[in-house]
Amino acid sequence: MKVLILSGDYVEDYEIYAPLKALEMLGVDVHVVCPDKKAGDKIQTSLHFMDGWQTYTEAPGHPF
Numbered sequence: 817m818k819v820l821i822l823s824g825d826y827v828e829d830y831e832i833y834a835p836l837k838a839l840e841m842l843g844v845d846v847h848v849v850c851p852d853k854k855a856g857d858k859i860q861t862s863l864h865f866m867d868g869w870q871t872y873t874e875a876p877g878h879p880f
Contacts, residue, residue, distance in 0.1 A: 817843075817844050817845065818844070818845045818846075818847070819839055819844050819845070819846050819847070820846075820847050820848075820849060821835065821836065821846060821847070821848045821849070822848075822849060822850075823848050823849070823850045823859055823880075824850060824851065824859075825850060825859060825860055826860055826861065826862045827859065827861055827862070827880075828861065828862060828863075828864065828877075829861040829862060829863050829877035829878055829880075832848065832859075832861065832880060833861075833878070833880070836848065848880070858879040858880065859879070859880045860876065860877070860879055860880075861876075861877030861878055861879070861880050862874055862875065862876060862877050863875045863876070863877045
């Protein structure tokens, strides 16, 4: 089975990493694409840290 994940720059780190790894553990052939990126380009992810009830801090995540 093959799966194509569509992503964008600065996607939430865990929203792409967790499904990717779960599918890979099941033996699925997973590919991730991002508009305006070429094969081998990195996708910059972001991390969000909750500071309170309705506020958060955004930080760079892992280059994916």
